[in-house]
Amino acid sequence: MPTKTVAGTTVEVNDEGFFTDPSQWTEEMAPELAEAEGIDTLTDPHWTVIRFMRQEFEEKGTGPTVRALGKTSGVTVKELYQLFPKGPAKIAARVAGIPKPRGCI
Amino acid sequence: MTHRIVILGAGTGGTLAANRLRREYSTDEATITVVDQDDVHVYQPGLLFVPFALARPDDIVRPRQDQLHDHIEYIQSPIEAVEPDADRVHLTDGTVLDFDVLVVATGAALLPEETEGLTGPGWGEKVHTFYTLEGATALRDSLAAFDGGRLVINVVDMPIKCPVAPLEFAFLADWFFTDRKMRDSVDITYVTPLDAAFTKPVAAKRLGGMLAERGIDLVTEFNTGEVDGEGGRLVSYDEREVPFDVAVVIPLHGGQPYVGRSPGLGDALDFVPTDPHTLQSQSRPNVFALGDATNVPASKAGSVTHFEGDVLVENVSRFIAGEELDASYDGHANCFIETGFGKAMLIDFNYDTEPLPGHFPSKVGMPLLKESRANHLGKLMFQWFYWHALLPGRDIPGIGPDMPTTGKRSPESESP
Structure with a gap:
């Protein structure tokens, strides 16, 4: 199992960079994780999405898809692509320290 | 006591569930009521062929009511909402249906x-x-x-x-x-x-x-x-x-809009959160769902609905009898893929096993993940089975609800 060090703490990730144990994540890690995705500053809307992702994961065991995020997070799909370019669901999941959203079959 | 079973939707899932449940219970034991908004049952796999003039629109449509057996009440009306906590369905025409068991089979909506x-x-x-x-x-x-x-x-x-x-x-x-x-x-x-x-x-x-x-x-x-x-x-x-x-x-x-109007019944996309193995909804123990209407992580496909039908009917019966539910649906799906020039290939998979090469249903059978004339003929022939075996709720020989593993080659045994 690969590991990486975020905000001074060693965490377990899979080969696509998703946390395998979301309980290892803390809010202090988010800015560094975001920077690795090319997001320099985490704004309030970023945090809205990150906290929403965490909450959805805790309730449902998987992160939401982009479409579900757009319907329920209060941030539109268009804005999601501005906040987390190139795949909001995947990138927000990496920053929020949750596994890759299962998506659909 | 007469149990009141209400089934929403008279497509693949609703029709086969109604017909199977009707066989399961005498008219004294249970009433079965089916609701749909129109009387047009489309054989959806046929839609693929219409644009290429390989099927005529008339060929793939039949009246919904004609697919339902005797002693099944059919109501044609849009659905306003379900009140899961009150065991009640409101129809747009004003009818109120009280149920002991509800089966949601209203499929997916195009948005x-x-x-x-x-x-x-x-x-x-x-x-x-x-x-x-x-x-x-x-x-x-x-x-x-x-x-x-x-x-x-x-x-x-x-x-x-x-x-x-x-x-x-x-x-x-x-x-x-x-x-x-x-x-x-x-x-x-x-x-x-x-x-x-x-x-x-x-x-x-x-x-x-x-x-x-x-x-x-x-x-x-x-x-x-x-x-x-x-x-x-x-x-x-x-x-x-x-x-x-x-x-x-x-x-x-998405799911049907009435699901969104029904407190606690659906998710953000109006699909019904459903146990993937028992098909009991997560909203109420007496509400079950099958087919495209659910959120289970299987393909939205007629074969899935067909295989779910067995477990659904079994579990409605067990629920009515107060018994423990059968958690045996494995996500089995089976699809012919038309590949052009009179050929098709077949894929067969479930929640845990992805589509693999080999043969179906066993080592001797139709080739999997490989184009063949036989698969194309199988696909064409399936329409007959759909109207005459699948909807009436009869078994189709050789095609059972559980995914067969014999005949499949795993990626390990496949790659050099």
């Missing part, structure tokens, strides 16, 4: 209006879908008149009904224009939000290779934000563009 521009200028003329009878018929006329240019097939987002159908459409388009001796003047492009041609790795590789062999371009990870019919282009949320002369778009899918 083209949720994509910017999709139903705007050009809709039904150069921007089409074949997921409705009306759309497939309009597309047939458009393809017949097509004199060359860019044909684009676009899946807006998952989940969709029959996830292989858009690929089949691409394969058939390749055949259609080759047959008309104009393939050289048609560019075919397949545009998907997925990172490959299909969701599951082994099949995605095979299907991606088949697109390439046919000279069909593949554009991946394209999340359609806008369909510009006038300008003839798809625009993604990350601002990439794909130009087209004719676009075949598979619109966003």
Whole structure:
């Protein structure tokens, strides 16, 4: 199992960079994780999405898809692509320290 | 005591569930009421063939009521909402139905209006879908008149009904224009939000290779934000563009709107959160769901609904008898993939096993993940089984609800 060090703490990730144990994540890690995705500053809307992702994961065991995020997070799909370019669901999941959203079959 | 069973939807799932439950219970033991908003039962796998004039619209439609056995009450009305806590359904015509057990089988709804521009200028003329009878018929006329240019097939987002159908459409388009001796003047492009041609790795590789062999371009990870019919282009949320002369778009899918109006019944997309193994809804113990209406992580496909039917009927009976539910549905799906030139291939998979090569149902049988004439004939023949065996709730010989493992080759044994 690969590991990486975020905000001074060693965490377990899979080969696509998703946390395998979301309980290892803390809010202090988010800015560094975001920077690795090319997001320099985490704004309030970023945090809205990150906290929403965490909450959805805790309730449902998987992160939401982009479409579900757009319907329920209060941030539109268009804005999601501005906040987390190139795949909001995947990138927000990496920053929020949750596994890759299962998506659909 | 007479149990009141109410079934919402008279498509594949609702019809086969009603017919099987009717056999299970005498009319003294249970009343069975089925609700649907119209009387048009479409054999949905046939929609793929309509645009290529391989099936006539009339051939794939029958009245819903005629598919239901005697002593099943049929009510034709849209549904207003379910009140799960009150064990009650409100219909738009004012009827109120009280139930002891509810089966939700209202399928998925197409939501083209949720994509910017999709139903705007050009809709039904150069921007089409074949997921409705009306759309497939309009597309047939458009393809017949097509004199060359860019044909684009676009899946807006998952989940969709029959996830292989858009690929089949691409394969058939390749055949259609080759047959008309104009393939050289048609560019075919397949545009998907997925990172490959299909969701599951082994099949995605095979299907991606088949697109390439046919000279069909593949554009991946394209999340359609806008369909510009006038300008003839798809625009993604990350601002990439794909130009087209004719676009075949598979619109966003959701559950039926009444699910959203029913407190606690649905999720954000109006699908019904359902236990993937027992098919009991997560809202109430006396509410069950099957087919495209659920959120279970299986393909939205008739074969899934068919295989779910066994477990559903068993569990409705067990629930009524106060017994523990049977958690045996394994996510089994089985699809013929039409590949053009009179051939098709077969895939067979479940929650845990992706589509693999080999044979179905055992080592001697139909080839899996491989094109053959036999699979094409199987696909054509299936329509007969649909009306005469599947909907009436009879068993189809050799095709059981559990996925067979014998005959399949795993990736380990496959690769050199």
